[in-house]
Amino acid sequence: MLAVKLVCVGKLKEAYWRDAVAEYEKRLRPLCKWELIELPEARLPSAPSQAEIAAALEKEGEQILRHTAGTVYPLCIEGKPVDSPGVAKRLAGAMQSPGAVSFVIGSSFGLSPAVKRAGEGLSMSPMTFPHQLARVMLCEQIYRGFQILGNTSYHK
Numbered sequence: 001m002l003a004v005k006l007v008c009v010g011k012l013k014e015a016y017w018r019d020a021v022a023e024y025e026k027r028l029r030p031l032c033k034w035e036l037i038e039l040p041e042a043r044l045p046s047a048p049s050q051a052e053i054a055a056a057l058e059k060e061g062e063q064i065l066r067h068t069a070g071t072v073y074p075l076c077i078e079g080k081p082v083d084s085p086g087v088a089k090r091l092a093g094a095m096q097s098p099g100a101v102s103f104v105i106g107s108s109f110g111l112s113p114a115v116k117r118a119g120e121g122l123s124m125s126p127m128t129f130p131h132q133l134a135r136v137m138l139c140e141q142i143y144r145g146f147q148i149l150g151n152t153s154y155h156k
Contacts, residue, residue, distance in 0.1 A: 002091065003033040003100040004142060007067045008135055009060050009107040010041045017132040024139035031146045039063045041107045053109050061112025070100025072119030074111050075138065077128075079121030084155060087141045088148035103142070105134055 012018045021036070028034045040063075042056035071094045082090075094101035103122075104115060108131060124137060147154035 001033050002095045003035070003069060004028070004091075005035045005037060005067065005069060005100070005102040006105070006135070006138065006142075007037045007039065007064050007102055008105045008131075009039050009064070010131060011038050012132050012135065014132065017136060020136045021139055024136070024143050027143050028139070028146070031143075031150075037067045039067070044109075057106070057109060057112040058114070060107055061115045064104055064106070064111070064115050065118060068102035068104065068118065070094055070098045070102060072102045072104065072115075073122050074104040074106070074115050074119060075124065075134065076106070076111055076116055076121045077123060077126075078116075079123035081126070082122045082124070084141060084144050085148060088145035091142070091145045092149055103138055105131060105138065107131070 012021065025034055025036065039060065042059050044052055044056050048056070071090070073090065091101065102119075104111065104118075106112075106115065124134065124141070129137065144155055
């Protein structure tokens with residue numbers, strides 16, 4: 001069974017985001033070895049300098065990379081746009097080798113260059129979404145990817 005990790009910086013504060021992610025986790029558990037990892041966001045002052053942001057991203061990046069396994073897909077604005085069949089294709093590829101895949105969502109300041117170099121960067125859209133919504137959307141797309149691979153009627 002494919003191990004799928006979702007490594008995120010920050011926690012979901014509102015119950016409705018947690019409930020939405022929990023619904024997809026429930027759906028994903030029979031399909032893969034699902035693991036959601038929430039890492040703490042680096043503390044920054046209210047108006048951080050570029051150097052402070054870079055240092056925070058580096059610190060977060062070290063934590064992220066310690067928790068990834070297999071093929072790594074960082075979600076970033078400069079990543080390759082991917083559609084639902086593209087997510088399914090990447091899941092199918094990960095099932096072949098090495099048998100694990102990690103998707104990464106960074107903090108509101110993004111991801112460190114080291115995390116971006118760790119794998120193929122993906123973009124869900126040229127639009128900007130709140131990180132909480134992006135997490136729900138990614139969970140749904142991973143679930144949809146498994147449904148596409150299973151030839152179910154979920155993906156029309």
